[in-house]
Amino acid sequence: MSFKENPFLFIGISLIGFIILFTLITPLFYKVSPFEIDLENRLLPPSKKYPLGKDELGRDELARILYGARISLLVGFTVVFISAVVGLIMGLISGFAGGLIDEVIMRLVDILLAFPGILLAIALIAFFGPSLVNLIFALVLTGWVGYSRLARAQVLKLKEMDFITAAKAIGAGYLRILFRHLMPNVLPFILVQASLGIAGAILAESGLSFLGLGVQPPTPSWGAMINQGRNHLFDAPWLTIFPGIALLITILGFNLLGEGLRKIYTPKEWE
Amino acid sequence: MDKKNQGFITVENLKKYFYLKTGLILQKGVLKAVNGVDFKIEKGKTLGLVGESGSGKTTLGRLILRLIKPTEGKIYFEGEDLVNISSTRLRNLRKKMQIIFQDPYSSLNPRFKIEEIVEEPLKIHRMGNKKKRKESVDELLNLVGIDPSLKRKYPHEFSGGQRQRIAICRALATSPEFIVADEPVSSLDVSIQAQILNLLLELQQKFNLTYLFISHDLAVVKHLSDEVAVMYAGQFVEYGKTEEIYNSPLHPYTILLIESSRMKKTKSFIETLDNLENGEKCCSFYSKCPKRKKDCKFNKPELVELPDKRKIRCLLY
Numbered sequence: 375m376s377f378k379e380n381p382f383l384f385i386g387i388s389l390i391g392f393i394i395l396f397t398l399i400t401p402l403f404y405k406v407s408p409f410e411i412d413l414e415n416r417l418l419p420p421s422k423k424y425p426l427g428k429d430e431l432g433r434d435e436l437a438r439i440l441y442g443a444r445i446s447l448l449v450g451f452t453v454v455f456i457s458a459v460v461g462l463i464m465g466l467i468s469g470f471a472g473g474l475i476d477e478v479i480m481r482l483v484d485i486l487l488a489f490p491g492i493l494l495a496i497a498l499i500a501f502f503g504p505s506l507v508n509l510i511f512a513l514v515l516t517g518w519v520g521y522s523r524l525a526r527a528q529v530l531k532l533k534e535m536d537f538i539t540a541a542k543a544i545g546a547g548y549l550r551i552l553f554r555h556l557m558p559n560v561l562p563f564i565l566v567q568a569s570l571g572i573a574g575a576i577l578a579e580s581g582l583s584f585l586g587l588g589v590q591p592p593t594p595s596w597g598a599m600i601n602q603g604r605n606h607l608f609d610a611p612w613l614t615i616f617p618g619i620a621l622l623i624t625i626l627g628f629n630l631l632g633e634g635l636r637k638i639y640t641p642k643e644w645e
Numbered sequence: 646m647d648k649k650n651q652g653f654i655t656v657e658n659l660k661k662y663f664y665l666k667t668g669l670i671l672q673k674g675v676l677k678a679v680n681g682v683d684f685k686i687e688k689g690k691t692l693g694l695v696g697e698s699g700s701g702k703t704t705l706g707r708l709i710l711r712l713i714k715p716t717e718g719k720i721y722f723e724g725e726d727l728v729n730i731s732s733t734r735l736r737n738l739r740k741k742m743q744i745i746f747q748d749p750y751s752s753l754n755p756r757f758k759i760e761e762i763v764e765e766p767l768k769i770h771r772m773g774n775k776k777k778r779k780e781s782v783d784e785l786l787n788l789v790g791i792d793p794s795l796k797r798k799y800p801h802e803f804s805g806g807q808r809q810r811i812a813i814c815r816a817l818a819t820s821p822e823f824i825v826a827d828e829p830v831s832s833l834d835v836s837i838q839a840q841i842l843n844l845l846l847e848l849q850q851k852f853n854l855t856y857l858f859i860s861h862d863l864a865v866v867k868h869l870s871d872e873v874a875v876m877y878a879g880q881f882v883e884y885g886k887t888e889e890i891y892n893s894p895l896h897p898y899t900i901l902l903i904e905s906s907r908m909k910k911t912k913s914f915i916e917t918l919d920n921l922e923n924g925e926k927c928c929s930f931y932s933k934c935p936k937r938k939k940d941c942k943f944n945k946p947e948l949v950e951l952p953d954k955r956k957i958r959c960l961l962y
Contacts, residue, residue, distance in 0.1 A: 536752035540815070542712055544766040545739035558756040 383634025389627030397443040408437040409592055417610045427612045438594040439620055445595040450576040453513040458568045461521020469529025470552055483519045491516040499587045509588050513578055524567055528560045562639030569632035573625040580621060596621045652685030653855055654823060659718035661704055678704040680879035691856040693870030695863055701879040702859045706825040710742055711735055740770045740819035747828035749808035753800040759811050760796035766818040789814045806837035823855045830865060842868060863906040867891055875899045878929040881948060885955025896959050897936045
């Protein structure tokens with residue numbers, strides 16, 4: 375595998391690697407608290423001492439972006455991981471079992487799909503109250519359906535193939551067919567979808583935080599920071615631009631990674 | 646039924662209907678894929694099953710292995726009833742009966758290495774320990790002519806013929822006694838076909854295997870079979886010894902098949918009728934039969950035994 379064969383994968387990994395290293399290494403020598411208020415220096419533009427300036431309460435912007443990265447990545451990975459696992463299992467069962475079980479699961483999926491995802495998330499958070507855990511819960515609840523449909527569609531396709539009949543003919547039980555034969559053939563599709571989904575989840579977290587429904591102040595998150603910076607778009611644009619760039623690089627990175635993985639994981643004979 | 650009276654494989658009045666939903670309003674159609682089939686196969690022999698696509702050959706093959714459930718009828722394997730059988734017993738019996746598929750590109754799991762593909766049946770039936778199984782895999786691969794040093798490769802790294810060898814290898818892993826070969830060479834190049842057929846013959850002699858050999862190619866079936874059954878619309882229309890059927894085919898459909906396989910221009914070509922007013926009552930081959938008579942339209946022929954022991958389903962005999 376070379377850069378030329380799959381540039382998406384390399385660029386994607388580099389961007390994500392850059393963000394992760396940046397958020398892990400920089401705090402080692404840049405020891406400034408993201409919570410310390412310094413009203414005398416509010417809205418300070420970027421300078422040597424404060425590389426990305428200060429926000430409306432005089433908190434250090436760089437420190438907040440670094441801290442916000444943890445929240446964004448945490449939400450992105452957790453939401454996608456739980457959604458993908460739940461969706462994969464539901465999709466496998468639904469497609470393999472068929473009949474009533476399939477009908478029940480798919481109607482549930484239809485119900486959840488009928489809402490715009492973000493709207494349902496807003497409703498749930500409004501009901502349970504805004505917090506990081508509720509945010510993750512709300513995003514998972516709307517997130518798993520996509521994975522389950524994808525998994526089900528793959529299972530329906532694979533189920534008709536001879537190697538599944540062959541597995542039955544050699545005496546394989548349901549569990550073996552489901553987990554040894556079907557799942558490994560479905561997993562790559564889920565993995566690709568998940569790497570694209572991380573970008574979506576980070577964006578959804580930012581969106582909800584922007585609306586004040588996500589992470590609560592004073593904890594910084596990229597979306598919340600963009601929201602706060604909005605009030606000073608003209609007098610202190612760096613407050614929106616820098617978290618925006620961080621968000622852009624991360625999402626671009628995961629999207630490219632997803633595209634790169636898709637290329638690798640499509641089995642040669644199915645291309 | 647008396648065990649002595651039975652063949653190795655005995656099938657009686659086997660039927661499989663598929664119920665189709667057609668149209669918006671609940672209209673139900675019935676597809677009679679297999680519609681009353683009887684036959685026996687003796688141990689170590691081959692029954693060739695020919696017929697056009699859609700005649701129910703594949704469905705019949707899968708019914709006998711109980712990969713699908715029959716609508717009606719009996720299947721006996723060494724005298725054991727396969728229709729009313731517990732699922733545990735059936736899974737246990739699966740090591741004695743195997744299947745080879747038509748398309749070696751879809752019959753091998755693309756995410757398994759070939760050693761895993763061949764080892765899986767042994768694992769399922771808990772045959773031998775890990776080390777012994779590894780040895781058997783090498784032995785089996787040698788047997789079908791695949792170099793065991795290639796066992797860590799994936800199916801997509803092999804050609805169609807090699808893949809079919811691997812599929813045969815998997816089928817042989819548990820030393821079965823009965824194998825359903827469902828058009829095992831139709832998707833292969835002509836030059837490879839002969840190799841695979843010879844391999845199947847060799848294996849039959851070596852292990853005293855019993856085959857149900859399904860094909861639409863009469864030449865292939867003739868090469869392998871002791872007996873031949875010609876299938877049309879879910880029923881046998883002619884069933885008997887291979888030489889007799891090839892040398893003197895009687896049923897109009899068999900004649901058509903043999904003529905077309907010899908690349909002769911079919912003299913007996915006849916315009917097919919589309920609409921059958923009384924489809925249920927008339928002979929199922931009526932619309933395409935070159936020798937049809939008035940009677941055929943109003944009578945459904947039964948499978949009758951001729952003096953030479955061949956069976957035929959036609960009013961002319």
